[in-house]
Amino acid sequence: MQASKKVTQEEANQYHSDPTPGKFKIVPTKPMNNQRDLSLAYSPGVAVPCLEIHANPEKAFDYTNKGNMVAVISNGTAVLGLGNLGALAGKPVMEGKSVLFGKFAGINSIDLCVDAYTIDEFVNCVKFLGPSFGGINLEDIKGPDCFEVEERLKKLMNIPVFHDDQHGTAIICLAGLINACESSGKKFEDLRIVCNGAGAAGIACVNLIQTYGARKENCLMVDTRGVIYQGRTEGMNPQKEGLAVDTDRRTLADAVRDADVFIGVSAKGALTKEMVKTMARDPIIFAMANPDPEITPEDAREARDDAIIATGRSDYPNQINNVLCFPFIFRGALDTRSSQINEHMKMAAAKAIAALAREPVPKEVLQAYGRDTMEFGREYIIPTPFDPRLIYVVSKAVAKAAMESGVARVQITDWDLYDQQLHDRIKGSQII
Ligand SMILES: NC(=O)C1=CN([C@@H]2O[C@H](COP(=O)(O)OP(=O)(O)OC[C@H]3O[C@@H](n4cnc5c(N)ncnc54)[C@H](OP(=O)(O)O)[C@@H]3O)[C@@H](O)[C@H]2O)C=CC1
Ligand SMILES: CC(=O)C(=O)O
Ligand SMILES: [Mg+2]
Missing domain, CATH: 3.40.50.720 (NAD(P)-binding Rossmann-like Domain)
Structure with a gap:
């Protein structure tokens, strides 16, 4: 068993504070340099897509970032295994989850840490957020509250609501x-x-x-x-x-x-x-x-x-951590505009991740972990988060399961083209 070098408190704090506090920033995806750009991006140009979306809500997927945007929402009542730290103290974890959505699956994500500590407050806070997001990733909400919160939100919203810790x-x-x-x-x-x-x-x-x-x-x-x-x-x-x-x-x-x-x-x-x-x-x-x-x-x-x-840690072999799942299951769900993440999609994700661990490990993974070899066996039962194949195998398995189980609103028919699109997602992946 080889553990990698442990991080110190000082290193962890410095990582989070330098060069700017926090782990991501929001950047524009369109030119915004002159009067013309402003006329398009803001008034008057922006009125055109507004009216189109009003006439046909599906157009939101063409003109806004809704379709590739996931909210990481928490009240911090079960932050990792640290207990009920509250919404503010949970923010470093939630920012981290948002960054990982971007890094591993090219999904834009923002953390919403909310001071809503009863089930009713939390549900009322989240249920109105649908227009801005393609999916809701609930995080670090303690049991048993989390069960009712998720069930109620799934009924109230027409986008996937997924409690990651579950x-x-x-x-x-x-x-x-x-x-x-x-x-x-x-x-x-x-x-x-x-x-x-x-x-x-x-x-x-x-x-x-x-x-x-x-x-x-x-x-x-x-x-x-x-x-x-x-x-x-x-x-x-x-x-x-x-x-x-x-x-x-x-x-x-x-x-x-x-x-x-x-x-x-x-x-x-x-x-x-x-x-x-x-x-x-x-x-x-x-x-x-x-x-x-x-x-x-x-x-x-x-x-x-x-x-x-x-x-669950990153510094030992065999990291069993939900980071291997949430970016890719949402990728498959968003790309099929699924109304929910159902049991078929979950089972498909688990089987795809398990199967990937039995394949030869690519060089970039060995490099990321400073190892000469990694082979399926006791010290390697699960792929690593840096495995570049995860997005292809897991997201595709999830997308197929979504289509087969009838929750996909968009059908993927050209899987080679989808491979290319996934490739582009990661290549151009920027955290907004
Ligand atoms: N590796 C990974 O990917 C993940 C790891 N986790 C880890 O799992 C842990 C629990 O998270 P989560 O389920 O969200 O938290 P919850 O608060 O929802 O549940 C915690 C559960 O653990 C029980 N518990 C706490 N301390 C002990 C103990 N000493 N002995 C036995 N049971 C105990 C509680 O018991 P009771 O019901 O009696 O209060 C409760 O059932 C955390 O450490 C978290 O970091 C969570 C998600 C992902
Ligand atoms: C990994 C994770 O989500 C947790 O420990 O809560
Ligand atoms: Mg968690």
């Missing part, structure tokens, strides 16, 4: 698990899985993993009160209720005994070396809490040399 995380977790399973010679349907954390990420991960084939009775959810068992009354909600199983195990230590898989979407240090020692052969450990995982890869390795280990 579905982006679930998609990438499933992709990693498919490959970890293959690498360790385990059968997916027989996996005994423990998920520590039953909030936004945990509930969605286990639901998607069960949709793919894991058996409900083999999946134990654990939260701050211990195992979520049938009949438990404290700290429950409908989502936890839906995943409760009939078991006499009560603590995380009980739960992980003989388990094949530990999924951590909870908090720093929750999994101990002693617990890891009790897991089944070739244990799969996805310690995904950010910035600090449930167990460090060094400790997990020390406990078990047969473990397959992943974290």
Whole structure:
């Protein structure tokens, strides 16, 4: 296991403050240098597209940036694994997500950090934003509020509303698990899985993993009160209720005994070396809490040399992080003008990401990670975010799934042309 050089506090602060505070700026895409330009861009020229859009709202996709624009919206109630820091303190994360939309998928994005802390306030704040955006990426909103927020907004808006911590995380977790399973010679349907954390990420991960084939009775959810068992009354909600199983195990230590898989979407240090020692052969450990995982890869390795280990961090091998998903799933959804991101699109994304990890790794990825080799196996179960093929394979798989499942408003028929368009998106990609 090779960790890269750790970032210091000073480096992190300097990165965020120099040369200008924050991580992106907005730049024009049209000439704006003289009286003529101003006459076109502003009054009187701007009136022409306004009236066209008024007559036919679809024209907004021709004359404005709506079709390639995603809002990253958060109230900061579950910022990474740092807890309820509030909207303002969550802004560095949200700016980061916006930059990654641009960098990896050529999508314009802006962060909207909102002081809206009840479900009603948040829904009322977001539901009016549709005209400006092609999609809404909800981020770092705590469970269980996030479930109702997303469901209500999906009904109220005619553009994709996608809670990244739920579905982006679930998609990438499933992709990693498919490959970890293959690498360790385990059968997916027989996996005994423990998920520590039953909030936004945990509930969605286990639901998607069960949709793919894991058996409900083999999946134990654990939260701050211990195992979520049938009949438990404290700290429950409908989502936890839906995943409760009939078991006499009560603590995380009980739960992980003989388990094949530990999924951590909870908090720093929750999994101990002693617990890891009790897991089944070739244990799969996805310690995904950010910035600090449930167990460090060094400790997990020390406990078990047969473990397959992943974290959410960028400085260890096997980064299981929703950055591998959200830029590309939105790319496919925007390009088909889909009304929503549905289960077919999520499953298609997970399978495409898993399949890509089995292909030979391109040179630019090795360069970005300072490695001589990367090959499918225990230290490489998932592509890296810098893999230039992600946009092609994932976005296309998602676009096809959108069309097949009837949520696409635009059909892509020429896939070679679409490849070229994706290429151009990235080549000319600028963050607005
Ligand atoms: N790698 C990745 O891509 C991603 C990682 N994450 C990480 O997952 C974690 C949770 O995020 P999210 O689901 O959005 O947050 P939520 O606030 O929605 O949920 C947190 C859940 O974790 C549980 N929990 C907290 N501490 C512990 C603990 N010590 N032991 C057991 N359970 C605990 C909470 O229990 P209770 O219900 O009892 O309060 C709750 O169920 C964060 O660390 C986040 O960084 C999230 C998204 C993506
Ligand atoms: C990666 C991410 O979205 C999180 O940790 O919340
Ligand atoms: Mg998040």
